[in-house]
Amino acid sequence: MFTKAAARLAGAAAAATVALGLFSTGAAHADTFIPLPGGEITETLPDGTAVTIRLTDESANISPSMGATPLHRNVWVSGRAEVKVHAEHNGVKLYPGYVVGCQVDISGGGATGGANASSNWEGKGSGGVTSGGNLTLGPGQASTFWVLQVEGPNAYGEQGYVPAIKFKGQEGSVTWADSTLGLEGCAGYAQARAFVAVEVTTKFGRSEMRLWGQPFSLG
Template identity: 85%
Template sequence: MTIFTKATARLAVVAAAASVALGLFSTGAAHADTFIPLPGGEITETLPDGTSVTIRLRDESVNISPSMGATPLHRNVWASGRAEVQVHGAHKGVKLYPGYVVGCQVDISGGNANGGANGAVNSQGKGSGGVTSGGNLTLGPGQASTFWLLDVEGPDAYGERGSVPAIKFRGQEGSVTWADSTLGLAGCAGYAQARAFVAVEVSTEFGRSELRLWGQPFSLG
């Protein structure tokens, strides 16, 4: 399940090309805090109307610590990073969705879950957000879910009060920074993995386009 509507065939190819698959960084079981710096990534893609979009994942790291559950079924990670997007050209608005995909004994490539923290929005120019908390997931073998970092209040498409896991901006650039955002995983008896992503939706006079940058997968033990 995805919160995006499907884009054109060309954009599907662009999204596939935007994936940065850098391989698995395995840490083994974490019996003490284990700090892992991650490389992040950067892509620049040109939309069908000629608009250029740059997405970056910077300052990414995770700190794997023993869970409060103190059992093999519990994992706990503190994640930090910064998502940035720049739009080189005219547009009608940009949405920036940062998050993580978490998987239990499965090839992690997507999913959905609730959870997150609050971000701030300046819709008149630059967009920015900050995250300092997190959430918990419960997964069994063969399951994968998305952990959204943001939960920003605002009207939905019908004008009703709601929330979206994104910041919105109308300027040329926006960013979200998170520090020690907790990813708690319960119920997974086997190996578990996670990876960050930065999803971007750009609206222009020609339509709506979607891009996604993937970070490097890392082991939760």
């Protein structure tokens, strides 16, 4: 059964954190594979348009320590983000990512990291990545790791990189496999959780929504 959770991008409510995959003392250097349940929601926009967001095939493979020090962790994350708009619209943006926290309730943060993908603006959007990035966090800090960095104009029309694919068809998806997320500087307890953020534009305006995955422990 999927875990259902959603929040608006602005003022997203943090769900209760659930610690999974804790490491025993005798297996401090062993990788831990964590299958994750993903999730699914259907939101109805103010104009009546229904939008379905799914997070599937989600997992994490965690190394609790790199360089024989508790300040370093490494995780390989995999998953698939899907969105379907059940009506005509003027465009969709799909932003998959992870929030990572060090001794803090993980509900948001800044953007960093990423990888490359592609999109077909005229039809069904799709993307796939296999690389990743690194985060440096101290106690009480959280940050966002974006799965994508797609070349294109930003909100000001300047050429750069955006962490999303965009499409005008009814369906779009992004698949990532063994995307590397490294965490440094956190001497305490660390967690991460996936999210799928979606922005839909219709003739009545623009709406934003987010599906949260289940939190998991980085040790």
